Amino acid sequence: MSTEAATREERKYWRIWAILISLPLLSLAAQQTGMGWLAILVSVVVMLTSTWFAVTTWMHVHLEPRFVPYLCLLGIAAMFLLFFMVAPDVMSHEGNNWQNRSADTPAHIERPVDPLAPPGAAAETHH
Amino acid sequence: MALHSITAHGMPELQGHHDVHHEEHWFLKYCWSTDHKMIAKQYLVTGLLMALIGGFFAYVFRWQLAFPNQPVPFFGVVTPASYNMMITQHGTIMIFYVAMPVLLAAFGNYLIPLMVGADDMVFPRLNRASYQVFLISSVILIWSFFVPGGGFGGAWTAYPPLSAGSQYNLTPSGSTLWVVAVAVEFVAFLMGGINFIVTAMNARAPGMKFVDVPLAVWMIVIASVMFMMSVGPLIAGSVMLVMDQNFGTHFFDPRTGGDPVLWQHLFWFFGHPEVYVVLLPALGFLAEILPVFSRKKLFGYRTLLYSSIGTACLSFFVWAHHQFISGIDPRMANVFAATTVLISIPIAEIMFVFIATLYRSSIQFTVPMLWALSFVAEFLVGGVTGIFLGASGADIHFHDTYFVLAHFHYTFFPIAIIGSFAGLTYWFPKMFGRHLNEGLGRVHFWITIISFNFIWMPLFFTGIMGDHRRIYSFANFPDLMTPDRILLREISSVATAVMGIAQVLFFANFFWSMYKGRKAEDNPYNANTLEWRCPSPPPHGNFAVMPTVYRSPYEYNHPDREVDFWPQDEPPAGQGELRPEGAH
Amino acid sequence: MSGQIIATGRSAAGMPTGKLAVWMVIASEIPIFGGILAPYLMHRIGHPDWGQMAASLNVWIGTFNTGLLVTSSLFAMLAHAAAERGDGPLAAARLRLAAYGGLVFLCIKAYEWYAKISHDHVPQTGTFYGYYFSATGLHGIHILAGVAILLAIAAQAEKGKNLQRVELIGIYWHFVDVVWFFLFHIFYIIR
Known part of the structure; x- marks a missing residue:
């Protein structure tokens, strides 16, 4: 692999990192603003999206x-x-x-409720 | 061809390393070896030793059941606690420490590299670690018999709350050690199973296509995948159970929102596929033995393969048939009853394949063949009685009676004992380079088979009559002490003792033949598979020249051939000798 | 054991043996974590009152830990890129950074557990905490094992040996990361 291609590859990993860092912040924000059911929806979407990014771009599952x-x-x-x-x-x-x-x-x-446990345990x- | 002979790192494969073999210290040779054949023998010996313990327990509690509260010869009076401990440990030992290590680990280790034409497992040191972890788990299990309070006695299924609180099971350390031993063993078999799968997938000899892989290998690999997919929840469940026992959590305690049925689900989600995990290797042995001794091509290789994969998939959908009366949703019970009855279809298909292989063949009644044929006959009884229990309506009557035990043993005895004996007698010449004594083998076979039927056939009847399986002393239940029941129980117990004594014949034959038996040829049965194409016993590295595969393993009595077998690695006529892999 | 095993070098399934084994490990880990998360989920859905206990978890620490693991994974990935160029020492340095990330994660986790236990949020006081401690503990064991393997492979990569293993431990490390995504959202975020 040429050095240039390698740097391009590394820059791509940094981009994925930025996405994966910001996605949990999104679900954190959704939870903190108290959106109820919407927050759960957001966090499930975030959970699945970040998994998808990690599995496809870092674990390279599609190359196997x-x-x-x-x-x-x-x-x-x-x-x-x-x-x-x-x-x-x-x-x-x-x-x-x-x-x-x-x-x-x-x-x-x-x-x-543990009948045999010593008192206070x-x-x-x-x- | 080119693809196969290039390694992952682009290096051509080297010559096998058997020529650098030299005399090692006995500890390195027998206890620290990374050779798959030695590890297989370690598993085999450990499994056989554990079988002796499990068998002795069976004899003791069977005697207690037939002759309640009288001293058992060679043991003494059986107390309720030791009775509970022995039935629990009999189940645990026979399934986790005999069937699994012998059928899956010992034969998997021995056969996979030889049958796929490799020089060893792909991860020899992982393989050694797997056995050592298994040995540790065996030691933990046996240690648990001697801790204060005694060994765990809450049945091998370990249902909470009985297993979760020492105020119920009265074995504060025994129950935890039991869970730990079983969980550690799962880790060992996960390591071994990954090794099996990777070896069979990646280390096949050049030219060996998926349909050229001997079915014994296929079955062990399918079983390993099933094990891998089903054991996780039980490992998680074991962690939860240990926490319930020792750290005061309440995962399985309804008083704080837990659920005891959850453990049953986690256990049987593994426990039922587990039955097929040990069944499939035994079926694989049959698929090797039957064609060899009927000198006929296996009828329906693909049918057998696809039926096994179908069985494996379906077996994930049937687990709750163990829980029909434990308060599960009756609508779910209907689903599980339907899938349970459904799974008899692929299994029946496999049996038909075996019977069709025998049809109009020239059968040689050697000892391994006798074991293989008896497997088909006895397993049929177990399979057919299973349909009674799979139907949720009938199961309400049969649940927890000796009928269930008789059914279970008519499936598991063929799997674990008959299957092991079939494999052991068939591959003994390859393993130890000598033949077993044929006459002694026959005597042992007939005594074992006849006494087996005398043990379990009567218990079908006592079960239908209502003998409950969790009764320690029938003397406490005058209604169950009728003369006909007592007679049936006594027949069963005496037959257990007879079967136990008959195993002396096997061990005598085994050890005598190992040193004094008739020397075995490389291919004593004129079989096709690759393990018979290397010396008996195979040296370190197995093959002098790594084989190349040209055809399916079951080409017996091919019309174009003068001899009635056609080894997998024999080059086709006229094509000439291809440059074998590894040759300079 | 002397000599090279021929079997290890073969790749009849079309991928290197080590990589196949790592994927097998991951495939067998899925049911282990699934086996603890599936029961938790069904209990959690059945017990809305567990939300109070879930609220006692410190979501800020959880988020920080998520970022830490993601960053650690990034360094494993960069190590892989370095290893592909054949730069063993650089790969080793990056692997070590990844391992230190895992160690810091464990330290923060330990502090979190300590805080929970000192507030009497112990497994005995609620099945929610039982699940929380079991699941994060199981995950922590995987982190610990991962750190050990990362350091061992870094030591080899430093000498330029077994560079293909850098990718293999990377795959495992990302998997542990993915498991944490699930734990983080299921335990910390969803209340």
Whole structure:
């Protein structure tokens, strides 16, 4: 690689760096201004965009054989599968002959309950 | 050709390094070697030793179940705590410390470089580290039996809250050590699995296309990919469980917003693909053994391959069939029941491929072939009873009975024990350069198979009659102490002892043949695959001249040939000898 | 082990062996981090009240740490550019800068943990903190391993050896970065 091409390459990395530095600031701003749902939307977009930039321009995934991104996508797909097949159970607080009452009224029980723990070991102080 | 013989750094490949081999210190040779064959043997020996421990536990608690509260010969009286500990550790040992290291790690290490025509794994030192981490995890597991409170006894699935709080399981250190041992082992197999996949993908001999790769390699690679994709959540879950046990978190505690069902999901998201992770290598061994001893081309290479990939994909969609009565959403149960029944299709297809390979062939009933044939027969029973359990309605009746255990052992015994014996007896001449004793092998085979069926067939019936699997002493349940049930349990337990004793034959045969057996030729079975094209046992570096591959591994009784086999690396007639890779 | 392994030099899949292995590591890391983030997300969505606990995290420190990791990744990238020119010492210097970035990240993380624990925001007081400590701890272990490998490869690159490894550790380092993007947004930003 010629020195000139190398410097061009390095300048490109600096540009990506500038983008990746400013993107989190964007989501920070969205959160600080208290935009509610919009802030969440912005941060998800920022999260995915910065991932996209890092993966394509720094990790050079497009220069690898095709199976490499597919393999990573397979892992991500497995996680989506895990999420969507488990969420109906974990997120529902009642089901066949059971009801997760403590999950519905967490304010009262959001404390450790450990009968065998020595007194004082479990943090009992509120903030 | 040109692509293959150039290394990543543009250097031509060098001559194999077997000629610089010299006598090493025994510690370097047996314990610090980076040779894939020695690491395979390390895995094999460790796995066999662990199998002895797991088998002894099985004998002890089976005896307790048949003859409750009487002293067990060679053990003594079984206390409830030691009973719980033994069933838990039997499951853990047999799956994580026998099936995985023997089927996947030992045979994967031994076969992949030889079968793809490479001189070693691509990362020999990573390979050694993988075994050492595995050894550490085995030591942690065995250590956990002797800590105060004893070994963990909350079943090998470790469901919280039983596993999460020492006030429930009464094994404050044993349970943590158990989780740590299992998690460390996963790290070891991740390292090993990445090595397997990369070796099979990148280090194939020149000319070896995807459809020329022997199915044993394919299966181990598919299994490794499955392991890689499924084990992550359980590693994360292990971290969470250790924190629940020791740092007072409540990930799996509903009182503070956690969820015990979450652990079950994380466990079985790995646990079910795990069944196929160990099944596929065993099927791969069959795909090697059946064509060789029926002297016929494997029926449907691609069918078998695609069915296996289909099984691998589907196996990610079935895990919650273990949780039908643990309060999961009934609508999800329907989905999982459907996918579970669906997965029997590719598995049945694989069985048909094996049977079609045997059809109108000239079968040689050697010992490995006997094991392979018995795999097909016994696994069929396990597979068919699985359909009862996969249907969520029927499962409500069968759940947690001995029917489940019998089904499970009719699948897992063929996988872990029959599959290992098939592979071990088939590749023993290559591994140790000597033949096993055929007669002793047959006796061992028949005693093991017959006693196996006497162990588990009765338990299908006691299970249907309602014997619950978590009962320590049936004497506490007079309703379950009817004479017919007692008889069935006694048959099963005596058969367990018989099977255990029969393994003496195997070990005697194994060690006697290792030193005194008949010397093995390079290719005693007239097989095609590359591992039979190097000396028995292969030296450091495996091949004198690195092979080039010309054809699929299953060309037996080809019409154009006078001999009934056609080695993968034999140049086609008329083409002449190509300059082999590595030759000067 | 003496001699060169032929198998390591082959590339039947069309890419260097080391790079293939790094991608395999990344593919197997995705389910590990996914396995802790997916349960967290479903619990978080089910418990809006965890927002109070999420608000106690210091978002400014989190943002600074993000910038730190991105900058560290940039130096890994610049090291790769130097290694491609065959300039081993420059690559080594830049790799070391990347490693120091990781170390500073860990120090800030340690301070953050210390602040949390001294305010009694410990895993015992809420499952949110349990997830927070587990996930950032798991990520921290990866940073620590990355720093060690960066320094080891820098030592080799200094002598001009194994320059192709500079790219490999870079890929891993960017992956750790990407994981942090997710952790940062999911734990710090989204309340």
